[in-house]
Amino acid sequence: GNSVTQMEGPVTLSEEAFLTINCTYTATGYPSLFWYVQYPGEGLQLLLKATKADDKGSNKGFEATYRKETTSFHLEKGSVQVSDSAVYFCALSEGNAGNMLTFGGGTRLMVKP
Amino acid sequence: GAVVSQHPSWVICKSGTSVKIECRSLDFQATTMFWYRQFPKQSLMLMATSNEGSKATYEQGVEKDKFLINHASLTLSTLTVTSAHPEDSSFYICSASGVRGRQETQYFGPGTRLLVL
Numbered sequence A: 001g002n003s004v005t006q007m008e009g010p011v012t013l014s015e016e017a018f019l020t021i022n023c024t025y026t027a028t029g030y031p032s033l034f035w036y037v038q039y040p041g042e043g044l045q046l047l048l049k050a051t052k053a054d055d056k057g058s059n060k061g062f063e064a065t066y067r068k069e070t071t072s073f074h075l076e077k078g079s080v081q082v083s084d085s086a087v088y089f090c091a092l093s094e095g096n097a098g099n100m101l102t103f104g105g106g107t108r109l110m111v112k113p
Numbered sequence B: 001g002a003v004v005s006q007h008p009s010w011v012i013c014k015s016g017t018s019v020k021i022e023c024r025s026l027d028f029q030a031t032t033m034f035w036y037r038q039f040p041k042q043s044l045m046l047m048a049t050s051n052e053g054s055k056a057t058y059e060q061g062v063e064k065d066k067f068l069i070n071h072a073s074l075t076l077s078t079l080t081v082t083s084a085h086p087e088d089s090s091f092y093i094c095s096a097s098g099v100r101g102r103q104e105t106q107y108f109g110p111g112t113r114l115l116v117l
Helices: none
Strands: A003-006 A011-014 A019-021 A023-026 A031-038 A044-050 A056-059 A062-065 A075-077 A086-094 A107-112 B004-007 B010-013 B019-025 B029-038 B044-051 B067-073 B076-081 B090-100 B103-108 B112-116
Touching: A003 A086, A011 A019, A019 A107, A023 A031, A023 A086, A031 A056, A031 A062, A044 A062, A044 B103, B004 B090, B010 B019, B019 B029, B019 B090, B019 B112, B029 B067, B029 B076, B044 B067, B076 B090
Parallel strands: A011 A107, B010 B112
Antiparallel strands: A003 A023, A019 A075, A031 A044, A031 A086, A044 A056, A056 A062, A062 A075, A086 A107, B004 B019, B019 B076, B029 B044, B029 B090, B067 B076, B090 B103, B090 B112
C-alpha cells in the first residue's frame, strides 16, 4: 500500500533560517505529491503540489521537487518567518488531486523571532 | 473565502447521544467527499470515502454502524457519530473533491472538534 514518512518534529528555527522538512513516500503507481499546512486553530490548506517526476511545486517561498529516483518530496524555504509556524503535512494521491490522500505524520514548525 | 464549510465547528455532548456533522462544498459540486479523523498531535486518518448517491466506503477498522455517512447531494455530506462515547472525542475533518474552475481539486473543511463527556 501507499505510505508517507516525514521527519518528526518539532522543528524549531530562528527567523530567517533555512528550512528543510524531509518527506519520502512509497507508492505502487505514479502518485501526485502534496504539502499541506495547518496553522494553529485552522483547517488544512494546500501549500503546493507536484504531479509528475521532476516537477517543482512552489508557493509563498516554499518549494518542493518531486524526485522519483529517491521517492522524495522535501519541503524547503530559504528564509522562514514567525508566521510560518504551523504543522506541515506531506501527502500523496494516486491519480488526480481529487482522489483519496495518504498523509504523513505531520511536522510541527516553530519559528522564533 | 472558505470553499468547504463544516458545521458545527465545536460540539460537546453527553455519552450515549448522537452527533451529526455537516460538510458542504460552497461553490462547486463535490462528487466525492472524504472524512478524516485527527487525534491530538497526530496525522489525519481516513475514515471513509463517500460518493454522491451511493454508500460510503469505510476504511478498515472504522465501524460503519457507528459512523454513519450520508452524501445526499453534490454539495452536502453528513457524518453522524451514533451513541458517542469519550473515546470518540476527536477532530473530524472533511474534504470535498470535484471540478472547480475546470480543474479537478480537493479542499478541506475547517474541522469539527467533538468532545464527549
